[in-house]
Amino acid sequence: MTSFSLVMATRGRTAEIAEFIESLLAQDRADAELIVVDQNDDDRLTGVLAPYRGRLALTHLRSSVANANHARNLGLRAARGQIVGFPDDDCLYPPGLLDQVAAAFGRDPALMVLTGPAASPAGGLGSGRWRAEGGPIDATNVWTSVIEFNLWLRRPLALALGGFDEGMGPGTPIGSAEGNDLVLRAVGAGHAARYEPALRVVHPDKRLTEVAVARARLYGRGLGFALRRHHASPGICLRFALRPLGGAVLSLLKGRPRDAAYYAMTLLGRAEGFLRADARAGRVQPAIQGDA
Numbered sequence: 368m369t370s371f372s373l374v375m376a377t378r379g380r381t382a383e384i385a386e387f388i389e390s391l392l393a394q395d396r397a398d399a400e401l402i403v404v405d406q407n408d409d410d411r412l413t414g415v416l417a418p419y420r421g422r423l424a425l426t427h428l429r430s431s432v433a434n435a436n437h438a439r440n441l442g443l444r445a446a447r448g449q450i451v452g453f454p455d456d457d458c459l460y461p462p463g464l465l466d467q468v469a470a471a472f473g474r475d476p477a478l479m480v481l482t483g484p485a486a487s488p489a490g491g492l493g494s495g496r497w498r499a500e501g502g503p504i505d506a507t508n509v510w511t512s513v514i515e516f517n518l519w520l521r522r523p524l525a526l527a528l529g530g531f532d533e534g535m536g537p538g539t540p541i542g543s544a545e546g547n548d549l550v551l552r553a554v555g556a557g558h559a560a561r562y563e564p565a566l567r568v569v570h571p572d573k574r575l576t577e578v579a580v581a582r583a584r585l586y587g588r589g590l591g592f593a594l595r596r597h598h599a600s601p602g603i604c605l606r607f608a609l610r611p612l613g614g615a616v617l618s619l620l621k622g623r624p625r626d627a628a629y630y631a632m633t634l635l636g637r638a639e640g641f642l643r644a645d646a647r648a649g650r651v652q653p654a655i656q657g658d659a
Contacts, residue, residue: 370448387457390460506597512562
C-alpha cells in the first residue's frame with residue numbers, strides 16, 4: 368500500500384526537480400509515490416523524469432492552467448497514499464523526513480494535519496517567521512506554523528476539505544497563505560493539527576533578495592486576505608502591520624533601500640488583501656472526489 372502521495376506542481380524548472388527526486392529516493396521508502404503536475408507548455412520534463420521511471424512510483428500529469436493550487440488539486444484527485452504532501456519544485460527532503468512524518472501520524476491516530484518549518488540550505492531556519500515551540504496549531508499560532516511544502520494531511524481529510532483554494536496562491540492575485548487557509552479550515556472543522564519544529568524541509572532562502580522584493584506585494588496580499596477571511600484578532604492583525612512598517616523605517620535609516628522596498632510592498636499587499644471585498648467568502652470549499 369502507498370503510504371505517501373507527494374504532489375508537486377511545477378512550472379519553469381527542470382534540474383531542481385531531479386534534485387528533489389534524488390532526495391526522495393534517499394528516503395529509502397518504497398511506499399511513496401510522486402505525482403508531478405506539469406504546467407509547462409512544452410516537453411521540458413520528459414527527459415528529466417525519464418531516468419526515474421521504474422525507480423519509484425511516478426505519475427506525470429499535464430495542466431494548461433498556470434495556477435499552483437489548481438495543479439495541486441489535480442494531483443490530489445489522483446493520489447492513492449494515506450498521507451499527502453505538497454513539495455515545491457525547488458525544495459529538498461532531508462534524510463529521514465518521511466520516517467518522521469510516518470512516526471508522527473502513527474503515534475497519534477487523531478492527528479489529521481502535521482506541519483514543520485522551512486530550513487535554509489546554508490543551515491538553520493529558512494524564510495518566514497517560525498515559532499520555537501511545537502504543539503497544537505490553532506487560530507493564534509497558525510501564522511508561524513505553516514508552509515505549503517512542509518504540510519502533511521491524511522488524504523481523506525484533504526479531499527473532504529476541498530484541497531487548496533484555487534483562488535489563492537501562485538498564479539492568482541492572492542499569491543500566498545493558501546496553506547494557512549487550508550489548515551485553518553481543518554482546525555475550524557475540529558481536526559487536530561500539530562507543528563513540529565524539528566520536521567524541516569530544505570528550500571532556497573529568498574529573504575530580502577530581488578525575487579522577494581518583486582513578490583512582496585503579491586505575497587503580502589495573500590496573508591492579509593487570510594487574516595480577514597479567518598477573523599484573526601485585532602492584536603494579530605496589528606502585529607502583521609507593524610512588523611513591515613518597522614522594517615521599512617529601520618531599513619531606510621540604515622541606508623538599505625531595497626530592504627525598505629520589500630517591507631513597504633509587504634505592508635501594502637497585506638492591506639490590499641485584508642480590504643478585498645471577497646475576503647470573507649470561501650471558508651468552506653466543496654469536497655474533492657478522489658480517483659483512488
